[in-house]
Amino acid sequence: MKVLVVGNGGREHAIIKTLLKSDKIDKIYALSGNGGIASDATIVNIDVKDVIKVASWAKENAIDFAVVAPDDPLVLGAVDLLEEKGIPCFGPNKKAAIIEGSKIFSKNLMKKYNIPTAKYETFSNMESALKYLDTQEMPIVIKADGLALGKGVIIAETLDSAKEAVRSMMQDKVFGASGSNIVIEEFLTGPEVSVLSFTDGKTLIPMVSSMDHKRALDNDKGLNTGGMGTVAPNPYYTEEIAKECMETIFIPTMEAMNKEGRTFKGCLYFGLMLTPKGPKVIEYNCRFGDPETQVVLPLLKTDLFEIFKAVAEERLSSTNVEFYDKSACCVIMASKGYPEKYDKGFEIKFNGDKENIFVAGAKLDNGKLLTNGGRVLGVTAIADDLKTAIEKAYKKVETVWFDNAFYRKDIGQRALKANGEK
Numbered sequence: 001m002k003v004l005v006v007g008n009g010g011r012e013h014a015i016i017k018t019l020l021k022s023d024k025i026d027k028i029y030a031l032s033g034n035g036g037i038a039s040d041a042t043i044v045n046i047d048v049k050d051v052i053k054v055a056s057w058a059k060e061n062a063i064d065f066a067v068v069a070p071d072d073p074l075v076l077g078a079v080d081l082l083e084e085k086g087i088p089c090f091g092p093n094k095k096a097a098i099i100e101g102s103k104i105f106s107k108n109l110m111k112k113y114n115i116p117t118a119k120y121e122t123f124s125n126m127e128s129a130l131k132y133l134d135t136q137e138m139p140i141v142i143k144a145d146g147l148a149l150g151k152g153v154i155i156a157e158t159l160d161s162a163k164e165a166v167r168s169m170m171q172d173k174v175f176g177a178s179g180s181n182i183v184i185e186e187f188l189t190g191p192e193v194s195v196l197s198f199t200d201g202k203t204l205i206p207m208v209s210s211m212d213h214k215r216a217l218d219n220d221k222g223l224n225t226g227g228m229g230t231v232a233p234n235p236y237y238t239e240e241i242a243k244e245c246m247e248t249i250f251i252p253t254m255e256a257m258n259k260e261g262r263t264f265k266g267c268l269y270f271g272l273m274l275t276p277k278g279p280k281v282i283e284y285n286c287r288f289g290d291p292e293t294q295v296v297l298p299l300l301k302t303d304l305f306e307i308f309k310a311v312a313e314e315r316l317s318s319t320n321v322e323f324y325d326k327s328a329c330c331v332i333m334a335s336k337g338y339p340e341k342y343d344k345g346f347e348i349k350f351n352g353d354k355e356n357i358f359v360a361g362a363k364l365d366n367g368k369l370l371t372n373g374g375r376v377l378g379v380t381a382i383a384d385d386l387k388t389a390i391e392k393a394y395k396k397v398e399t400v401w402f403d404n405a406f407y408r409k410d411i412g413q414r415a416l417k418a419n420g421e422k
Contacts, residue, residue: 007069010360011290022305036359055081075101100286120185146178191236201263209237229411295328338374352399
């Protein structure tokens with residue numbers, strides 16, 4: 001079978017490397033891919049947001065199955081267009097992808113169906129938002145309604161910084177149209193957990209839990225990023241909490257989307273906060289998380305392509321999804337200056353094997369792999385226990401080199417502490 005994977009980052013590289021293990025696939029195309037993905041798939045140079053062209057190319061090239069991985073093409077309706085052309089897909093249609101495409105929609109959905117989340121208000125008028133802030137306690141969370149490359153959430157510690165965040169979104173349009181409407185919500189405390197799940201709208205199967213590290217610098221300092229590293233499983237996510245989440249959040253969300261006529265088929269991502277009052281939803285994503293995918297999929301025992309097909313054909317209930325009882329750690333190697341200004345074009349050199357090294361921001365130039373983004377690589381290692389996985393990941397980082405590289409030195413330390421380790 002010929003499979004098309006839409007996307008161009010580390011998440012897509014992890015998906016492609018996992019799909020390559022399936023004996024059902026003859027060829028994988030990556031649209032638009034990147035220089036690192038080019039070693040594992042045939043690159044198609046079409047913008048992922050040009051969903052009409054994406055669907056047309058897939059039809060013209062007799063693609064048998066498509067995986068739409070990033071949020072933008074999902075929200076723009078790539079799955080709808082592909083399916084109209086007779087190409088089965090893994091990923092939600094446009095109506096379902098709104099669960100990530102609009103934070104206002106998702107917050108209102110949770111309120112309507114009593115799914116636990118932070119208290120909130122929504123605003124389309126800046127002056128009303130600013131007046132509301134005068135009545136609230138700090139810190140507080142301000143979110144752009146639409147997609148903003150994972151950066152449309154600001155935690156404001158003071159009233160002045162909260163108002164500055166509102167003005168930057170609604171007046172200065174730092175996130176473009178995505179910040180025309182905003183959500184202001186209470187600041188929750190507790191460990192964060194990411195849980196990705198497979199769902200066909202009838203059955204929901206959670207994957208291994210993970211812990212992301214969003215801040216750019218060690219000890220959770222610095223600016224928010226798309227993610228500087230992950231570990232799995234998350235030690236805070238116990239069997240008891242998993243059961244509670246399934247009953248109060250996961251199944252109710254799947255059923256709520258069905259009742260709204262927006263049946264979700266694909267990977268539904270739950271960003272959770274384990275608060276003193278129980279687990280609450282911080283955010284939904286309509287796709288695999290990045291870099292959570294880079295630790296979750298290497299632990300998958302079942303053929304990923306078989307799961308994708310089962311979801312598309314709504315027969316997930318009869319599919320046995322298994323994960324290895326191991327731990328994984330992913331360290332993101334980024335360009336110095338990320339998430340703000342950084343230089344590109346430095347050659348990436350590997351002095352070891354490339355297994356479970358996922359390329360996010362790189363291009364090929366005369367046969368050389370050059371840095372071409374803020375987050376450049378995700379370096380993942382697997383072991384029987386978390387401490388060993390972390391040690392192996394950092395040893396692996398030492399086998400990769402490029403000018404201006406930087407990475408956090410403390411990925412997984414919070415998780416070890418939760419386990420009573422150092």
